Amino acid sequence: MEKSGSVSIFQRFEGLPIMIVFALLLTLFMYTAPTVFLQPFIYTTFLSTLPPLVLLAIGLTFVIGAGEIDLCFPAIIAFSGFVFAVLFKEYNLGWISVVAGLASGILVGFVNGVLIAKLGIPSFMATLATQFFWAGIATVLSGGKSYALREAEQSSVWQWIVGRPFADSQTAWLTQLPLQALWTTIIVLFLWLILTRHRFGEHVLFIGDSNEVSRVAGIDVDREKIKLFTLMGFLAACAAIMLTLENKNYFGNQGQGYLLTAIASVLIGGTSIFGGRATVIGTVFGCFIIGMIEAGLVASGLTGAWVRTVQGLIFLISIIFYLYADEPQRRRAFFARFQGFGRVRSAE
Amino acid sequence: MTAAATSPETPAFQSIIRLEGVQKYFGAVQALRDINLSIGRNEIVGLIGDNGAGKSTIIKVMTGVIPPSAGRIFVRDQPVHLSDYSVRRAHNLSIETVYQDKSLADKQPLWRNFFVGRQITNRFGFIDIKREKEIANQILIDVIGFRGVGITVDSTIGNLSGGERQGIAIGRAMHFNADLIILDEPTAALGVAEVRKVIDFVQRIKASGHACIYIEHNLAHVHEVADRLIVLDRGAIVAEILPKDMSVSELTEYLIHLQHKK
Numbered sequence: 001m002e003k004s005g006s007v008s009i010f011q012r013f014e015g016l017p018i019m020i021v022f023a024l025l026l027t028l029f030m031y032t033a034p035t036v037f038l039q040p041f042i043y044t045t046f047l048s049t050l051p052p053l054v055l056l057a058i059g060l061t062f063v064i065g066a067g068e069i070d071l072c073f074p075a076i077i078a079f080s081g082f083v084f085a086v087l088f089k090e091y092n093l094g095w096i097s098v099v100a101g102l103a104s105g106i107l108v109g110f111v112n113g114v115l116i117a118k119l120g121i122p123s124f125m126a127t128l129a130t131q132f133f134w135a136g137i138a139t140v141l142s143g144g145k146s147y148a149l150r151e152a153e154q155s156s157v158w159q160w161i162v163g164r165p166f167a168d169s170q171t172a173w174l175t176q177l178p179l180q181a182l183w184t185t186i187i188v189l190f191l192w193l194i195l196t197r198h199r200f201g202e203h204v205l206f207i208g209d210s211n212e213v214s215r216v217a218g219i220d221v222d223r224e225k226i227k228l229f230t231l232m233g234f235l236a237a238c239a240a241i242m243l244t245l246e247n248k249n250y251f252g253n254q255g256q257g258y259l260l261t262a263i264a265s266v267l268i269g270g271t272s273i274f275g276g277r278a279t280v281i282g283t284v285f286g287c288f289i290i291g292m293i294e295a296g297l298v299a300s301g302l303t304g305a306w307v308r309t310v311q312g313l314i315f316l317i318s319i320i321f322y323l324y325a326d327e328p329q330r331r332r333a334f335f336a337r338f339q340g341f342g343r344v345r346s347a348e
Numbered sequence: 349m350t351a352a353a354t355s356p357e358t359p360a361f362q363s364i365i366r367l368e369g370v371q372k373y374f375g376a377v378q379a380l381r382d383i384n385l386s387i388g389r390n391e392i393v394g395l396i397g398d399n400g401a402g403k404s405t406i407i408k409v410m411t412g413v414i415p416p417s418a419g420r421i422f423v424r425d426q427p428v429h430l431s432d433y434s435v436r437r438a439h440n441l442s443i444e445t446v447y448q449d450k451s452l453a454d455k456q457p458l459w460r461n462f463f464v465g466r467q468i469t470n471r472f473g474f475i476d477i478k479r480e481k482e483i484a485n486q487i488l489i490d491v492i493g494f495r496g497v498g499i500t501v502d503s504t505i506g507n508l509s510g511g512e513r514q515g516i517a518i519g520r521a522m523h524f525n526a527d528l529i530i531l532d533e534p535t536a537a538l539g540v541a542e543v544r545k546v547i548d549f550v551q552r553i554k555a556s557g558h559a560c561i562y563i564e565h566n567l568a569h570v571h572e573v574a575d576r577l578i579v580l581d582r583g584a585i586v587a588e589i590l591p592k593d594m595s596v597s598e599l600t601e602y603l604i605h606l607q608h609k610k
Contacts, residue, residue, distance in 0.1 A: 199473045206464055209453035215413060216450050218435035218465030276455035 014196075015281035017321070018269050021314075022285045025292060033299035040173035042299075046291055047181035048162070048246060052077075052239035054184050054287045056258055057265040058191050059235035061283045063123075064266050065195070066228055067208040067275025072112055072127035073262070075134035076236035077243065077255025080105040082138045084241050085147040085250035094157055102237045108134055109233015113226030123229075139252050146251035149244065162245045180242045187238070192280040204228060208275025264311060265290045268318040270326075277326065289314065361424035364389045364528045364559045365410055365443065370419030372405055372583075379405045381584040383419070387528065387561060392554050394574030394591075395563045398607060401580040403563050407530055410561075411445045412438040439466060444526035448533040451517040454506040459484035461505055462520050483523075492519035511542035518549055529553055530561045535569060547573055567603070571596045581606055 030037040056073055063070045084101030087093045093100070108130070115126040152158045161183070166174040195201035203224045206214045214221050239258075244250045267273055268289060269282030293314070294307045363386040372380035380402050387393055395403050408414045410421070412434045421428040423441045445451075452461045459477075462484045468476045484501040492515045505513065514534055521529045531550065535543045550573045553560045564570040570577065571591050577599070579587040586606065589599065 193474070197474050197477060199467050199469055199475060202460055202464060202467065202475065205456060206453045206460075209455050210450070212450050213453045214464075216435065216445065216447055217453075218439055220434075272455070276453070 014279050015270060015285055017325070018282045018285040018289070018318075021318075022289055022292075025289060025296070029292065029296035029300065033296060033301075036295070036299040041176065042295060044173050044176035044178070046288075046295075048176070048178040050287055050291045051178075051180040051184040052243045053258060053262060053265065053291065054188065054284060055235045055239045055242075056262040057269075057283045057287050058188055058280060059232040060262055060266045061269070061271050061278050061280055062191070062195065062201075062204055062228055063232055064263075064271050064273065065208045065275060065278025066204045066225065067211075068116065068123040068225070068228070069263075070112065070123065070127045070229065070232050071259065072108065072131040072134065073232060073236040073239075074253075074255035074259050075131040075138070076105050076108050076233055077240040077258065078138040078252050079108060079134045079240075080237035081240035081244045081250050081254060082142050082252070084237075085149065085244050086142070088152075088155075088157070089147050089149055094155060098157055098161070098241060101241050102234060105233040105235075105237020105240065106230055107233070109230040109236070110226065112233065113229035116229060117222035117225040135252075142250075142252055144252060146249060149248045149250070152245060152248050158245050158248075162242060178246075180246065183238075183242075187235075188280060188284060195278060195280050200224065200227065205276055205278060208272070208278070210276075261290050261311070264315045267322075268315060270318075270322055272322070272326065273319065361389060361426075363387055363422070364424060366422040366425070367406075367410070368420040368422070370406075370409060370416045370421070372402075372409060372414070373417045379583050380409070380416070381582075383585060385578065385585065387559055389527070389559055390554065390557050392550060392560045392562060392573055392575050394570035394577040395561055395580065396565075396567065396570060396577055396603070397580030398603075400582075402583040403580055404532065405583075406580070407445065407532055407561070407563065410438075411435060411443055411530065436465065439524070442525065442527040443530070444521035444524055444528070445530040446514070446517040446521055446532065446534055448536050451520075452505045452513055454504075456505060457501065458488075458499070458503050458505060458516065459501040461516065462487065462501075462523070466524075487519050487523045491522050492516060511538050511545075514538060514542070514546065518546070522549075526558065528559045528561070530563075532563050533565060534562075535564065535566065543569065567599055568596050571599060579603070579606070 026037070036042050059073070060070060080101045083104040084097050087097030087100050091097070112123075112127055112130055115121050115130070116123045119126075149158075153163075159179075161180060163179045164175060164177060165179060166177055169175050195204065203214065203219045206217065206219060207221055207224060211221055236255075240255065243254055247254070265286035266283050267286070269279055269284070269286030271278040271283060290311060293310055294304075297306050297310060298304055366386040367383050370380055370383040371378065383402075383406060385406070395406065397403055405414075409416045415430055415433065421430065421433065423443070428437075453464070456464075459481045463475075463480050468479050468483075470476065481501050488499065488501065499508065499512065505516075508516070518529075518531075518534070531546075534546050538546065547569060550560055550562060554573075554575075562570055562574060574591055577589040577591060578585055579589065579602075587602075589602075594602070
């Protein structure tokens, strides 16, 4: 039974290695910064600040799993956030502004999908171009202004999307629990089911494995890719609305910081950079790690300048780890390259 | 399984598939020239020709992977609407293809590879994983005969040998009870013993009353199993040969002659 052993323990328990890393990091921070990490408030803060990152990273999990990339989502955050903020503030449209914000994200995502699937532009180039375009549109339309949504917490929109349902509770940390964590959890669970048990999720992974095999198997590759980028647009719009409401403020480059952290979260989580393998659970823990490092390092007494350095290091280590653990062919090629270097050097 | 409706005792049709005047252009390049070809319902047809002769293109047109630029396709004597002819449609019409190296996705487990493109789902599109795995396990044991070789329905395709992959792709076609099975160089990557198994399988297709198109570089293999050989050259059909009229060496001579006649 040698071959059945090839279904490794890492493949059988989705996201297992990343959960271990998460637990180790958490333990480390509890040791180095006990005043912060042994109190509940850091965790309630995470619940209010992490949802946008998680939503973006889950969308990217599908996109990267399908062997594509989306660089456009920071611009969707800018554009959809603007559509939402201006309708909400200037026109007092309430829930209609939420619907319009979501629709604008879906539209941008759909256009991306059409450019990639129907015109055959590589997703890297297509979304790089549309990222400039939509970020530009958002700047032009907003005139570079920010919109402060003062007294937004009076509105039902705010209370339902990012409200604090237990604000009247006697327990201090309960009052801090934010609703966006609940919505994000529901969306994540639903998309986890889609990826692992739904036809669409299976198609995404087969497309990431090989477009050619997928076509031959009868998958409408173009249509599924359009759906994929539309989903990404929808999730980016959700993130934009949560972000704007949570901050009670819209500003044009509020999405910029998410580009690399979202991609890093996905890859740290164990989704293959080459496509064909993706894990929603891994991505969620990847987001936790990326989010926790920042608070953890600062609370442990290091300066903020270390944050990116450590994030980058963990990113790199995890990619090498997954290369080694999950991709036997790539692993062989990887080590063959090192042997090559060795030979060159010994010949000199 | 849907194909079981058309039982072999009542031949309601003459040919399982027929191409009429099919042309295919890729840009300015003409890949297929005026192809007229008919496959009987219990016939093994060998498709031979040099690299780039258009063998694969014919197969792709027949199975709905790419549409023809012109011409008509008939399945069981019924004309096919080219606008909605697709791989899925071909599957529904019981036409199955086993491609040399494009039939299975490497990083996916075996059971997903069996059902991809026609998953067993509920009406919301969620896959019945338990049933798919059960059926896949049955195919592994009964149809392909992988008992006790350490391959399970959860095995990743990338960890299997070339012969095992071919067996899985062929077993899948047999399970879905295809009336026409198209084999695109199924023996290209295989050892001698495994080639034997594939040839046995082709003969079994014939014995079970179904049809097969067999694309092969190795003339000895195709000569052994085919009822009829179609020779392609630069996108056109240039000859039809019955194996009983020509030995393997004569056939080889003929093809070499064809190459020189440019």
